[in-house]
Amino acid sequence: MFKNIAQILGQKKKQVEKRLKRKQYEDQAQPVFQGGNLHYDLVEKVSAIGFGGIGAIHSLVRKLRLDRAINQSIPLLKTHVP
Numbered sequence: 001m002f003k004n005i006a007q008i009l010g011q012k013k014k015q016v017e018k019r020l021k022r023k024q025y026e027d028q029a030q031p032v033f034q035g036g037n038l039h040y041d042l043v044e045k046v047s048a049i050g051f052g053g054i055g056a057i058h059s060l061v062r063k064l065r066l067d068r069a070i071n072q073s074i075p076l077l078k079t080h081v082p
Helices: 002-020 052-063 066-073
Strands: none
Touching: 052 066
């Protein structure tokens, strides 16, 4: 019975190591996170979620071209590592 548990634990350990092994990704030609079409609705709701500001900030960053300045300044963010 201990062999079975040891085998199972060994297999699980190998699976975790395989999943965490670093992969070499090619440089991305375009940003991984791209802005899409954002639509905001104003309605008379009492409850809502507060995540609409993320899209607004992303649009502001793109309009001010801050994303280009950040990409030029920080080469770390040019590598896609999920």
